[in-house]
Amino acid sequence: MENILSVKEQAHAAYTASHQLSTISTEEKNKALLEMADALEHRCNLILAENQIDLTNGRKKNLTASTLDRLMLNEERIKQIADGLRQIVSLPDPIGSGISEFRRPNGLDIRAIRVPLGVVGVIYEARPNVTADVIGLCIKSGNAIVLRGGSEAIHTNKIISSMLAAAAYTAGIPAGSIQFIETQDRQAVADMLKLRQYIDVIIPRGGKGLINYVIENSTIPVIETGAGVCHAYVDSSANMEMAGNIIINAKTSRPAVCNTIETLLINKAIAETFVPFIIDKLQAANVTIKGCPQVKALCPNIEDAVEADWSTEYHDLVISLKIVDTLDDAITHINTYNTKHSEVIITENYQNARIFQQKVDAAAVYVNASTRFTDGFEFGFGAEIGISTQKLHARGPMGLTALTTMKYLIDGNGQIR
Amino acid sequence: MENILSVKEQAHAAYTASHQLSTISTEEKNKALLEMADALEHRCNLILAENQIDLTNGRKKNLTASTLDRLMLNEERIKQIADGLRQIVSLPDPIGSGISEFRRPNGLDIRAIRVPLGVVGVIYEARPNVTADVIGLCIKSGNAIVLRGGSEAIHTNKIISSMLAAAAYTAGIPAGSIQFIETQDRQAVADMLKLRQYIDVIIPRGGKGLINYVIENSTIPVIETGAGVCHAYVDSSANMEMAGNIIINAKTSRPAVCNTIETLLINKAIAETFVPFIIDKLQAANVTIKGCPQVKALCPNIEDAVEADWSTEYHDLVISLKIVDTLDDAITHINTYNTKHSEVIITENYQNARIFQQKVDAAAVYVNASTRFTDGFEFGFGAEIGISTQKLHARGPMGLTALTTMKYLIDGNGQIR
Numbered sequence A, B: 001m002e003n004i005l006s007v008k009e010q011a012h013a014a015y016t017a018s019h020q021l022s023t024i025s026t027e028e029k030n031k032a033l034l035e036m037a038d039a040l041e042h043r044c045n046l047i048l049a050e051n052q053i054d055l056t057n058g059r060k061k062n063l064t065a066s067t068l069d070r071l072m073l074n075e076e077r078i079k080q081i082a083d084g085l086r087q088i089v090s091l092p093d094p095i096g097s098g099i100s101e102f103r104r105p106n107g108l109d110i111r112a113i114r115v116p117l118g119v120v121g122v123i124y125e126a127r128p129n130v131t132a133d134v135i136g137l138c139i140k141s142g143n144a145i146v147l148r149g150g151s152e153a154i155h156t157n158k159i160i161s162s163m164l165a166a167a168a169y170t171a172g173i174p175a176g177s178i179q180f181i182e183t184q185d186r187q188a189v190a191d192m193l194k195l196r197q198y199i200d201v202i203i204p205r206g207g208k209g210l211i212n213y214v215i216e217n218s219t220i221p222v223i224e225t226g227a228g229v230c231h232a233y234v235d236s237s238a239n240m241e242m243a244g245n246i247i248i249n250a251k252t253s254r255p256a257v258c259n260t261i262e263t264l265l266i267n268k269a270i271a272e273t274f275v276p277f278i279i280d281k282l283q284a285a286n287v288t289i290k291g292c293p294q295v296k297a298l299c300p301n302i303e304d305a306v307e308a309d310w311s312t313e314y315h316d317l318v319i320s321l322k323i324v325d326t327l328d329d330a331i332t333h334i335n336t337y338n339t340k341h342s343e344v345i346i347t348e349n350y351q352n353a354r355i356f357q358q359k360v361d362a363a364a365v366y367v368n369a370s371t372r373f374t375d376g377f378e379f380g381f382g383a384e385i386g387i388s389t390q391k392l393h394a395r396g397p398m399g400l401t402a403l404t405t406m407k408y409l410i411d412g413n414g415q416i417r
Helices: A007-021 A026-042 A044-060 A065-071 A075-090 A129-140 A151-170 A187-192 A208-217 A240-252 A268-284 A293-298 A307-311 A327-337 A350-359 B007-021 B026-042 B044-060 B065-071 B075-090 B129-140 B151-170 B187-192 B208-217 B240-252 B268-284 B293-298 B307-311 B327-337 B350-359
Strands: A098-103 A109-116 A119-124 A144-148 A178-180 A201-205 A230-234 A261-267 A288-291 A318-324 A342-346 A364-369 A386-388 A396-398 A404-415 B098-103 B109-116 B119-124 B144-148 B178-180 B201-205 B230-234 B261-267 B288-291 B318-324 B342-346 B364-369 B386-388 B396-398 B404-415
Touching: A007 A119, A007 A144, A007 A178, A007 A187, A026 A044, A026 A075, A026 A129, A026 A151, A044 A065, A044 A075, A044 A151, A065 A151, A075 A129, A119 A129, A119 A187, A129 A144, A129 A151, A129 A178, A144 A187, A151 A178, A201 A208, A230 A240, A230 A268, A230 A327, A240 A261, A240 A268, A240 A342, A240 A364, A240 B404, A261 A268, A261 A327, A268 A288, A268 A293, A268 A318, A288 A293, A293 A318, A307 A318, A307 A327, A318 A327, A327 A350, A342 A350, A350 A364, A404 B240, B007 B119, B007 B144, B007 B178, B007 B187, B026 B044, B026 B075, B026 B129, B026 B151, B044 B065, B044 B075, B044 B151, B065 B151, B075 B129, B119 B129, B119 B187, B129 B144, B129 B151, B129 B178, B144 B187, B151 B178, B201 B208, B230 B240, B230 B268, B230 B327, B240 B261, B240 B268, B240 B342, B240 B364, B261 B268, B261 B327, B268 B288, B268 B293, B268 B318, B288 B293, B293 B318, B307 B318, B307 B327, B318 B327, B327 B350, B342 B350, B350 B364
Parallel strands: A119 A144, A119 A201, A144 A178, A230 A261, A230 A342, A261 A318, A288 A318, A342 A364, A364 B404, A404 B364, B119 B144, B119 B201, B144 B178, B230 B261, B230 B342, B261 B318, B288 B318, B342 B364
Antiparallel strands: A098 A109, A109 A404, A386 A396, B098 B109, B109 B404, B386 B396
16 A cells, blocks of 8 residues: 555645746746656656556446547557647746736726636546646646546556656646545545635536536535537528538537537427428437427427436437427527537527527527537637536636636835725 | 515526526616615615614614614615615626637637626625625626525615615516525525525625635535735835835724734844834724734733734734744745735835735735725725635626626537537
8 A cells, every 4th residue: 555645635735836836937837848748758658558457447347438448548649648738838828917907096006917726626537638638737827736537547647647747847847736636535535625725626527426526515616517418499590401510510520528419499480391301310320319299290200308308418329309489489498408508599590699699598609500619629729628517717618717817916105095 | 474485486586587687788777776776765764664673683682883883774874875876887887798709710700798697696794785785786787686684684684675676676677686585594595505506606795604604505606705814014125104004004994894904024124123113003003912922022012922813804903913034934924824815015125026916825915005905996896796815706806797707609600510
């Protein structure tokens, strides 16, 4: 048994490091990121050996083929992870940049500038690439980090994080800035979620169960990410070809991710022609279709959609269809069942486009484009730390600025009140 | 016994109203605020009658004179509350304003715009003016509101909120937008803190006990406000007169509020002259002084500062003094004991000013000015919903924009990924 630090000691070390890390220059941070990327590539074999242990354990535990695939690394994938760190170098450093600056009538000069949050806690499930992504984004934004990964990838995550921590330290990043919690004891997560004095934010990345556990148990502020029950609404004036292309793309291009659509709402005025048209297309793409009674009346050879379907994120080639009477009914359905992630209307009607964008409550509201674009890279933000589905602090794809807060600097010459 | 709605029903009503309220125009919101202000003045006597009940109960409960004074309303104070609502009319409406706008290479146009948070929950203690302030700021920013006030002011808060709700409704604000929880059952607060599906943020305004209870029990995101253990550090190069004026102002102008200083750190190089100088001034202003052993060696006729003093917010004419060896020691002391509210260095040394502003972790870091300026009005933001002492979402004085989030609107012509 190794002699490992307690979660509290690790968080305290990160907290101590964060005060120094917040003042490190962009040049130093970039240099460290490049050396961290090199370290992963140079010692690629060590990572692959640890990854083999996780894969062997995973097969014993009968993990699904897709989970094993997400877990599996090879030389090319490690190069991709290293390149991800190099891409972070090219992103602008938000730290120290001005948000606003003004002079008060009494002569006080007030500046609001961006500063790091301090210590970022991330609790995540299987994917090893998250380890490097999150460490890279935190270092670039001057934040210390406490990571807790899932048991499936524990050996891989451990070697990646310790390699990155060592390379960062050698490159001048304060010792203790990168903390990986090694114990698989579940109590470690419960402990971590109460360390409000050391950790400034918790970002859970994983399934609904993990996210809800974190929300219910954390006294540290949480940024909720990832749950996506997204909708497409086909308005009566929609261009049918365009609607078909968008729906097939938004449902089938990567069905397991959060920005795919789960429910398709169709205006009754075009249902008679559109429903058979889209069902043909979806079936040709191997999508299982569930329908409300009105949809089934038009196409009986599909499954029944039940109440639970409207709030289900399938993570799979499954979609539920519903016919609605009006645009307002579509908006009400969406605001009732959505996770406030991404929503799209397909329409040629200007007023309806505008009303949909105003009234639908979601991070990203589209007109005539696939919801699959809700993504840090697609928005042009570079790497992302996650997609926020809550309203506080950050909403939608979170780039580096989501890992910052601000501070007012006030300069005077003796002003009193 | 009245037939009152459950907390859940009230929060649901606010949630339903919030969808309509989010699209109300600035003109309509301003008209409502003016009518709400008039309602308070026109029916002033009704408020005073209810206020008398609270005051009578308060005297029976032996509330302190200062608590009774904060609770007490008269015609002039009601006029001030009404004028507060009128001032909110003159603040710019943040809703709908653009944050950024860009075109992606694939032709997608992406706009980030400000939208209301949705439903704001406020849990507060005695002061009745908070009721009107908070309702006014929420209505102006398009948010529905669920209020839970303290028992001391229950009759006053109930009449003010019901008058404002009635006037708002008459002026076209959606029914249900303003919810005041009338029951004094403590379970109501516990219930409120779990209504994540309806309430977007909880802002506690009150003492440490209330704030900690909310943080520990809420599954809704919380904005922490108000705790203030603030410091002044007198550098070796400080202008002594200026330091004296700032310290006296920051300690004595309103000792009960959060932006006063609680601890004074003095560089040892000037301690011999500065300590007697400032102790004279503080004693002349009736301030009780506690000192570290080095301070006591210079001026024995003061109390001992013990470990607990360094993290105590006195809310009173009390200050603790400590001599530090270096600027770095001062910064370390501050970052160890502060509540990340407001901190000041008094110095004539450019480098030291810069280092202090960079390294001290607080919402507002001053050079040569009183910490008492950390306030929405003093910063020029107009009325404030509170002063955030956390790092997520909002930091420092929170004006109307702290009550907003953003939404991406994406316009395309059939883009798929």
